[in-house]
Amino acid sequence: MVVVSDITKVYGQDAVSRLIRRRLVKALDRVSLEIRGGEVFGLLGPNGAGKTTLIKILCGLVLPDGGTATICGFDILRQRTRALACLGAVLEGNRNVYWRLTVKENLTYFGHLKGWIGRRLKRRIAWLLDYFGFKDLAREPAANLSRGWQQRLAICVALVNDPPILLLDEPTLGLDVESARSVRDLVQRVAADQGKTVILSTHHMELARHLCRRVAVIDRGRVLTCSDAHALFQGASTQSYRARVAELPPEALERLRVRLGSVAPKAVIGTDDHEVVITLPDVRWESLFDMLSLLRDEGCNFLSLSRGESDLDEVFLDVVRAGREADGPGGSGA
Amino acid sequence: MNVLTVLWAETYKELIESRRYTLNLALSIIVQTIIFMGILFLAVSFSPIRTPEAVARTAEVKSFLLIGYIVWTFAMFAVNNMGQDVTTEMVLGTFEQKYMASVSPVVVLAGRALGNVVVSVIYTGVLLPVLILISGVRLSIPWTVFPVLGVTLVGLYGLGYILAGMALLFKRVGQASYAVQLVLLFFGGFTNPGEAGGVVGGFSRALPLTPGVEVIRSLVLDGARLGSLVSTGAVTRLLVNAAAYLAVGLAVFCLCDRVARRRGCIGKY
Incomplete structure (x- = not known):
């Protein structure tokens, strides 16, 4: 479904950055992953590990320096629009929706942007409004929704063209416990009912344990481990x-x-x-x-x-520490 | 099909947002009117002797300025919105979602431009009668003005693409678009390059606004026919100018887009 092969990204390599001697930052170092259809896959890693860069490469928002990424068989560089038609994304730190537009207007607008029109789009929007619990809020401007419902709307918008893949970059960041749990349950439901492939980037171990079938731990741009989530977190239940x-x-x-x-x-x-x-x-x-x-x-x-x-976070930190010890001292500078 | 859908989506959203920000639009019309009144006042002040010839000349100047000002208003929309909208959307955190549309970002921005034109037509539809009332001039606008205005806007949106591309890389381009607006106002909308020779005349003619304003003035003020302007070469100059600005605008935007994606700064603010 999603195949990432030897993706490398070093920031600060362009001519202007070189001219002003900007520090080179290796965000991704020959990252390879294969995410199967229908699975919830977790990208775990501390801040600055390279998770968001990888997500943005998959979204066609960042160009890699090397390697390839294919989504549903389409190369993200050579067949960008066809690859993007296969995924919806909720990006970290972004609103992702227009606050001045109503719930329905947001869905209509983004549906059009994804190339959907007419009765097909109307039917899809009606279904989404019902499925996501927005039926009574359809005419409500997004600005009037709570933070948790805005995030729910962002996920709803990401699915407006019924893509097989859903990318979620830190979906529970900044949410209170109740909203975070609601978003978590929603993602679980979407994956289970709709058979969507979900790629989830997070540093919340509990969220990853709850949702993911497989996880990859990334640090300093390298994949430290990619394994069955159950196996990784088994230590935590000891x-x-x-x-x-x-x-x-x-x-x-x-x-x-x-x-x-x-x-x-x-x-x-x-x-x-x-x-x-x-x-x-x-x-x-x-x-x-x-x-x-x-x-x-x-x-x-x-x-x-x-x-x-044992703490879940400890398990994660153990993997990161082991990776850093094997790697030796140093930062993410290239 | 996708291209048309995206063009429609952007136009529809632009109209909804304009409706939600009606007060801002109304205030903008008031500001535009004040600026035009100031310009008229200056123009009248330069001809203080109230001889019949001077009065006739003043009326001519008013019409001349009004046409320049109206076309400049369209230019202001084009230049201001293309760059500023990119910045605003980056701040809002919606820009990256736009970038993931089913068509290229160039088409998404074209949709934005189209929506912008629709809003600016509505805006000018309100502004023009107000300005006519204030200036007391009489204008008869032939239909041939509209295709000429359309071609002029193509060139202006080419300039808008340059500013949008700059916004991708440099984020804040408010001052650049302000500078461009002023240059267009004083060297494109209000001048008569035929009278201003040398470097200033050449510079003025090279701007995307001037050839369009010249043709529109000939159509409205001199009652010229479009066919006769084709034979004088004015229409050809306009077409070449618009095509050149659009081509350069698209090339600059595509280059900036590539650099921004290489730097990973699309959507970052």
């Missing part, structure tokens, strides 16, 4: 025990580390603000008792013991 004890002298800490390694090899010892934190990613009682006996034997001064789940 429960663990966390014991906090008072600060230990270095030799006692080292002894504890060695002994704990033989009793509970998966345990991780860290220090944090005059405390020692021992995380045991193993919820069996025996392992817990072994650890507690050891801490008592070592004369540790207990502060707390808790049981919890």
Whole structure:
């Protein structure tokens, strides 16, 4: 459905930028992805990772320096208008709709821009108004809608020509919890009912876990991992025990580390603000008792013991950190 | 088919937005009227001796200025809106959606221009009677004025494409379009290049407004026939001028579009 091959983008390479010695920024570095029809695909990454650049290349708004991207078999560079007919997009930080126009006028206008006219467009708009819950708001100017409903309208407008692919760049950015959840549920419904391919760029892990079948983690313009979302987030569902004890002298800490390694090899010892934190990613009682006996034997001064789940964000950060360590120090400068 | 649909979409939206901003449109007519009154006052002040010849001459000057001013009003719409609209849409955050239309951005902007012409025709339809009333001149407008005005607008929108292209790269082009409007006003709308020789005359004739204004003045004030103006070469000059501005405008816009997409700054503000 969407095939991205070796896409590279370096900003600051044009003649004027070179003349004023603008810093080169490598936004994408030989990125390759294949997104299958009907799946919800997540592009995850920190700010400045290159997600928006990739989305904008797919929208024909940014020209890549190398590589190719095809949408429904159409090359975005050579067959731009045919490729664009296959996708609708909601871009980050944009209004995406005209606030002075009503809901229906926005749909009509963008429908025309996408080449739809007459009864076909009217039928489509009537269906969209009903499906997106805009039936009673059709004559309402977009400016009068709440932020969440404006975002809902932007998604509605992106689907006005019934494209097989929906691109969403940070769709829940700036929304309150309720609106974000509503948008999330809407995207899920669109993907499930309509069989749309959804490409979702976000740095909200919960959103990605909820919606995506597969995810790619991007950082500094490189794809660090592209895998099944379930597999990536599996670590996050691992429960663990966390014991906090008072600060230990270095030799006692080292002894504890060695002994704990033989009793509970998966345990991780860290220090944090005059405390020692021992995380045991193993919820069996025996392992817990072994650890507690050891801490008592070592004369540790207990502060707390808790049981919890790993943070989704931690899983994401682990992937990013591992990528950066493999990459070595440096920014996104080319 | 897509091209026509997009042209219609842009015209329709332009009309809706103009209706929603009626007050602004009305105020703009008042401002235009004030400017014209000021210009008339200056023109009358230059002929203080009230001899019959001077009065006749003043009436002639008024008609001369009125035609220049009306055509300049169309030019103002073309120049101001093409560049400014791109900037405004970038600020609003709707420009990138436009860029993803089923046709090229050149066609989307052409639709915008067409919508603009429709609005400017309505606007001028209100402004012209007001100005005629104030200036006290009598004008008989033959139908041949309209195709000539159409060709003149083609050249002016070519200039508009240049400003729109600049807006893609430099974002704020308000001062550039203001400068162009002033140049068109003083060197295109109000001057008589036939009388102004040398560099000023040459410069004036090279502007996209002047050949059109000259032909329209001949049609309205001198009662000339379009056929006779073809034989004098005035119509040919107008056609060549309009075609040249349109070609340059499209070329500049396409170049700016490519550079902006290479820089990744379409829609950024």
